[in-house]
Amino acid sequence: MTSLREPPYWAVIFTSERTPEDATGYASMAAEMVALASKQPGFLGVDSARGSDGVGLTVSYWESLEAIREWRRQEDHRIAQRLGREQWYRAYSVRVARVERAYDFER
């Protein structure tokens, strides 16, 4: 779980439905993309989960819209995006949102 920081910052909410294709290749690319995103300037963290119904949510956090743009254009990430559309995803949506409030609870 990505720890909280003081708003404002940005969230990219990526919601997807997988095809049944290429589970191994997908898992490997997903791990690679997390590692790569973590090295991008302005990256703040990422949380990801996929349920048994095949719907997945990945929320990544960024310092600025510019940081999000740079990540979207990153070369290896562009290749992953193309493979995603060609093979791995039946559908996906991307929402870019400005985090205005944040609070948490821990035992």
Next chain:
Amino acid sequence: MTSLREPPYWAVIFTSERTPEDATGYASMAAEMVALASKQPGFLGVDSARGSDGVGLTVSYWESLEAIREWRRQEDHRIAQRLGREQWYRAYSVRVARVERAYDFER
């Protein structure tokens, strides 16, 4: 998957780690809360996934901050929140974010 609509609107990003306690009670309450939220004024949709590592993401979408406030105060939801802190969650975080851009892909 919640279908896209034209921004702006609001997202509540709820990230959580479950305790091992009470899987049946938790699943039943989670389903009840989705049904209840769907009846709230200003509710636009919800997507949810929990991975095998126990980290879950639920993103709900709302027309306004006021709609989010009303849902947060809703009586049965308050009971669920209390049970969540007492039993079901080891930790959680809530982020309220304004969706500024949205796009999607479908085969």
